[in-house]
Amino acid sequence: MKNEKVRENTITILLVQLIAWAGFTITDFIEEITSNDFELIAAFGIPIAVVVVYALMRKQNWQPGLKYGKWIALILLYWLAMTLGVTAVVMRLVNQNKWIVHQATGGWENFLNGLEYYLFGIMLAAIPIVLVSVGELLVWVIIKCKRKSPRP
Numbered sequence: 001m002k003n004e005k006v007r008e009n010t011i012t013i014l015l016v017q018l019i020a021w022a023g024f025t026i027t028d029f030i031e032e033i034t035s036n037d038f039e040l041i042a043a044f045g046i047p048i049a050v051v052v053v054y055a056l057m058r059k060q061n062w063q064p065g066l067k068y069g070k071w072i073a074l075i076l077l078y079w080l081a082m083t084l085g086v087t088a089v090v091m092r093l094v095n096q097n098k099w100i101v102h103q104a105t106g107g108w109e110n111f112l113n114g115l116e117y118y119l120f121g122i123m124l125a126a127i128p129i130v131l132v133s134v135g136e137l138l139v140w141v142i143i144k145c146k147r148k149s150p151r152p
Contacts, residue, residue, distance in 0.1 A: 010078060010082075013082050021086060046124070051131045
């Protein structure tokens with residue numbers, strides 16, 4: 001039962017990662033052809049949407065045999081490892097100009113081209129980890145306060 005649940009959670013995390021990267025890639029493509037500034041919104045909005053997905057799926061993917069903190073730490077560790085792995089693959093493809101959205105190379109004006117993918121990888125790791133940690137800490141504090149409060 002536990003191995004099956006871990007496998008399901010890993011597949012879910014990988015699917016969310018791929019959807020997040022696809023969304024950012026589409027945003028980068030639109031930005032490249034129209035010169036809109038949607039990338040900054042996507043760089044923050046997509047990781048926040050990931051936290052919303054986590055909140056909606058939290059009860060469904062709960063591990064009943066694990067303690068509360070251990071389960072959260074395991075999910076966040078999986079998320080970090082998966083984000084680092086996917087970011088490394090994407091950055092390798094971007095740097096070799098084999099990514100879906102080709103980056104202009106050569107010349108001083110293209111020196112930082114592709115940097116938005118590094119930054120998105122950092123945001124995709126950091127924002128969900130921080131927001132989920134703070135949210136779970138608040139839930140834990142609320143539960144502890146309700147247990148300690150005297151009942152009328």
